[in-house]
Amino acid sequence: xxEPALTPEATRPxxxxxxxxxxxxxxxxxxxxxxARALPHEDLIYFGDTARVPYGIxxxxxxxxxxxxxxxxxxxxxPKLIVVACNTxxxxxxxxxxxxxxxxxxxxxxxxxxxxxxxxxxxxxxxxGTEATIKSRAYIESIRAVDPTIxxxxxACPLFVPLVEEGRTCDDPVVRLVxxxxxxxxxxxxxxTLVLGCTHYPLLKAALRQQMGRAVTxxxxxxxxxxATAALLDExxxxxxxxxTPAYRYFxxxxxxxxxxxxxxxxxxxxxxVSLVDLDAIARRPS
Amino acid sequence: xxEPALTPEATRPxxxxxxxxxxxxxxxxxxxxxxARALPHEDLIYFGDTARVPYGIxxxxxxxxxxxxxxxxxxxxxPKLIVVACNTxxxxxxxxxxxxxxxxxxxxxxxxxxxxxxxxxxxxxxxxGTEATIKSRAYIESIRAVDPTIxxxxxACPLFVPLVEEGRTCDDPVVRLVxxxxxxxxxxxxxxTLVLGCTHYPLLKAALRQQMGRAVTxxxxxxxxxxATAALLDExxxxxxxxxTPAYRYFxxxxxxxxxxxxxxxxxxxxxxVSLVDLDAIARRPS
Numbered sequence: 001x002x003e004p005a006l007t008p009e010a011t012r013p014x015x016x017x018x019x020x021x022x023x024x025x026x027x028x029x030x031x032x033x034x035x036a037r038a039l040p041h042e043d044l045i046y047f048g049d050t051a052r053v054p055y056g057i058x059x060x061x062x063x064x065x066x067x068x069x070x071x072x073x074x075x076x077x078x079p080k081l082i083v084v085a086c087n088t089x090x091x092x093x094x095x096x097x098x099x100x101x102x103x104x105x106x107x108x109x110x111x112x113x114x115x116x117x118x119x120x121x122x123x124x125x126x127x128x129g130t131e132a133t134i135k136s137r138a139y140i141e142s143i144r145a146v147d148p149t150i151x152x153x154x155x156a157c158p159l160f161v162p163l164v165e166e167g168r169t170c171d172d173p174v175v176r177l178v179x180x181x182x183x184x185x186x187x188x189x190x191x192x193t194l195v196l197g198c199t200h201y202p203l204l205k206a207a208l209r210q211q212m213g214r215a216v217t218x219x220x221x222x223x224x225x226x227x228a229t230a231a232l233l234d235e236x237x238x239x240x241x242x243x244x245t246p247a248y249r250y251f252x253x254x255x256x257x258x259x260x261x262x263x264x265x266x267x268x269x270x271x272x273x274v275s276l277v278d279l280d281a282i283a284r285r286p287s
Numbered sequence: 288x289x290e291p292a293l294t295p296e297a298t299r300p301x302x303x304x305x306x307x308x309x310x311x312x313x314x315x316x317x318x319x320x321x322x323a324r325a326l327p328h329e330d331l332i333y334f335g336d337t338a339r340v341p342y343g344i345x346x347x348x349x350x351x352x353x354x355x356x357x358x359x360x361x362x363x364x365x366p367k368l369i370v371v372a373c374n375t376x377x378x379x380x381x382x383x384x385x386x387x388x389x390x391x392x393x394x395x396x397x398x399x400x401x402x403x404x405x406x407x408x409x410x411x412x413x414x415x416g417t418e419a420t421i422k423s424r425a426y427i428e429s430i431r432a433v434d435p436t437i438x439x440x441x442x443a444c445p446l447f448v449p450l451v452e453e454g455r456t457c458d459d460p461v462v463r464l465v466x467x468x469x470x471x472x473x474x475x476x477x478x479x480t481l482v483l484g485c486t487h488y489p490l491l492k493a494a495l496r497q498q499m500g501r502a503v504t505x506x507x508x509x510x511x512x513x514x515a516t517a518a519l520l521d522e523x524x525x526x527x528x529x530x531x532t533p534a535y536r537y538f539x540x541x542x543x544x545x546x547x548x549x550x551x552x553x554x555x556x557x558x559x560x561v562s563l564v565d566l567d568a569i570a571r572r573p574s
Contacts, residue, residue: 050345052338052339057452062541062566158453159449162448165344165445173464254345254346254349255346283570
């Protein structure tokens, strides 16, 4: 009896390990959705720090502190890769996490920055995000690292997250008015590319497009990050290609019911398997 | 040589102890401002949990957990009284705090509820607050405990806090539009009294008044709580009446610079003496 021919992936039991996705709250589900679409055979674990959300109004020190605690919890589930699906945490904590964790860590900023450079024709790019992401200058530095000649403008948009979390959609008059105010300087700057530097913003894409005009390319970090995740798995020979139904699990530090209901809207699918994690079990675990 | 006649207060060294004010973030400064105005000789300590703010979107369990940690930190400063200046924490955690702390604890809900009952003429009262405060039904129960015949309507207003924190004021078109949407059912209900069940809302008073009309009484829990604080100190014979310049100290768990700048606007005064508290020193202290 001969052994069946195996693909390189199937020979590696490490490939069966899950991908872990970490976010400050719910917004990272837009990344999870794209990762699930791009990599349909992978088991996914999502962690949302809903007890301490939002991160976008907090200091780099606090964001690093919380991010490390959450990723250490995820590491106990033995993931093959951690995706930091939160722009604020990617901007503030990625170098720290890479230094202190033993698993590869991917953020959302660098994929978005590369896509913006590839997309712009007039070399004028606008970036929107939370207060902390914009203050960190992470997108500016990432884009300049690829192409230092691109002209950049950025703008914090603190109301977009609460507007999405309240369930408002692109045709809501408040959403339209706020989008108009926030995007005016970017439109006047003449940007032909707009980077959505927050995982909640893809849910407002139609309203943003309406303000920016049809000719502008909107870069959605969620899609770019899913592509980068697939590429990194290929590079590590850890991509699963077999046809099993993947398992999705969700961990949150507060309010699993609110997470399931608001999250199901974001995932455009029913969210089950949500577990509440005790914050005391997360905080200050030995490194 | 005879002893000088002393007022009862001056004979009690306990009266020199500070009043502690606890809030999830910045909003409680509206209470601090009123307490400072009503009790100009008292030392005040303010604690804002800016690393874990906001509480209004979180579960009762998490709000109780955080509130107890913060109040234990304040108790180490030996206050004569703790004012829970956060509606969300008052609504969710007050009975727990009273049971587990050795110092008298005053919330903002009961003073606001009593003032609403006293103010209404047509016995129709509207209440606005965060998601958690409205869900808790704390104002409804407090008002019904005083007068079960009053008709009540309530409404969560999740955007008001981020609108204030972004620095928007009452003449901002987004504030006006959002206020109109939120208050429409309360106006249609015919309430003659509106309870501001969140410490941020007094900063939007003019916009709320514009929507509700001049005839409506607006109950600001901050003012009511300052009155209740003075009354409780009198009752305990712990009010300071001497003329020393009082000391104000501020503790926050994150971003003292942002706190000082946004907070100075709320206090209408310059905030100094802001100390950053390490969250690890707060979390899980032995009870």
